[in-house]
Amino acid sequence: MKATATVRPYTGRIAIALACLLIVLFPLVVQERYYLHIAILIFIYITLVQSWNLPGGFAGYISFGHVLFFGMGGYTVGILMNFLNVGPTWAILAAGGVAIVLALLFGSISLRLRGVYFAIATLAVAIIGKLVIGNIDVLGGAEGMLLPLSPWSIEFEKIPFYYAAAGTAAAATLTMVLIRRSNLGFRLLALKDDEDKAEASGINTTKHKVIAFIISAFFPGIIGGLHAYYIGYINPAANFSILYSANVLVMAAFGGIGTIGGPIIGATTFVALSEILSYSVGSQFRLGIYGLILVLVTIFLPRGVISLRETLRSRRRAPREQLEATTSERGD
């Protein structure tokens, strides 16, 4: 979109190819279950943050409710596998479908709200979703329910989940890359800047927002379903935990809102950090350190870690040719 994107395209491509190779080979080399588990968590969060970023980062519609799609995805898989004997693959795909339907219903109503009102509405719906599910006795109420075990042996078990989660994260990322280059992504950016002007420019803002919201619900639905099958147990408190929404927001802000790399950096850093901190300094300090890091990033890199290079470069650069206009004429 901007000229900077074309700088040294090959280094970027080689880096991406190497990263993909690393991800594919990782479980073959590292066979410790613990590290595979961390990697799966990272992929889950990458999927969630990438998805959240579409309405949140591109269009400026901050959602606290994406955990709804994650939780409903989990319960869809639970219901289909436990009560209807559906296989895991179809159940997980159905979880994505359920998320789409929910996003269509909920999005076309809530996206009429703007800014903070939208954020509160999404939060409310996520909480309502949790309460409703928690009060259905067939689904185990607050205690939740167990899911059928995967057919794989304990030693091998993590590997299929690893690849499935990696695939979902990659699909979510690739989707965002394509959307970013499409009219949709481009118009969402305009809409974030000035929604009325976007409407005055001929953009059907409602349609664009709802479509974006639907796409952003699909992947959390899928990954929520996958996660449920992976853990083997779902309950309202865990699967609808507002912590998911909060973590996603923190990771996005840390990595860089509205970018493609930001969610990857944010999710990876925070999941890894959380693991490292919990056995080095203990979990009681962990959240404090989180907060500190976030405060520092917000102050010094308001556009996230991804903007690090750019920020350093612009500080070093001599004040370049100024637009005479910006300083003298701009009077409003």
Added chain:
Amino acid sequence: MQATQERAATALRLDRVSKRFGGIRAVDEVSFDVQDNSICGLIGPNGSGKTTLFNLVSGFYKLDRGEIYYGSERIDRLRPHRRVERGIIRTFQITRVFPHLSVLDNLMIPTCDNRLAALFHSALGTRRRTRGEELLSLLGLKRLRDEPAGNLSFGQQKLVELAMSFMIETRLIMLDEPSAGINPTLVNQVRDWIRAEQKNGRTFLIIEHNMHVVMDICDKIIVLHHGKKLAEGAPAQIQDDPVVLEAYLGG
């Protein structure tokens, strides 16, 4: 007036359009026509309802009473983007560009295509890009094409916004004070540009306080005062109308 353009079709027709805000009648029973391929000026003191009228025609306000026709189609219940699809586009009095998008990207935003398939097309259409770059050269803004539009001066943003309205196949362009806040040389440039686009078949409805510009380019002028239409006619007629003079200068 009517006699000379008898054969010309009507681009826009307002029929007893009214809008009130609480006790204020911002637009009160206003009716007029804008002939196809003409330049129509909308003048009046501050608070006379000009911008409200723009908001009604572009769909940002719902009217209380009356009807608005574009060609033969009634449009007063369409959402703003639907009116753009029909061929009406507007600019804002307080200039509005997309500050974080580059100048060239700003020009790529206006659209008439909201079909689902179009959402997933690449945003980098080359034909539109060429058109955008042409317009920027014309405006002398070419060297700023990759600059975020928010960094531009007020006058430059005004030009960008104007250029945005020329990017799509719009027939009726509504400009809210196109010459406000830009330097005199540029005012002449904007004026020439509007004339050129008129020759390309476009119709203009223009709110303007600069009387030189208004008298110079408009085929017809409508004067609003306290939300009511005070006068309507050719520039020469309006200039000498005692009622208009009193509304503007007297009291």
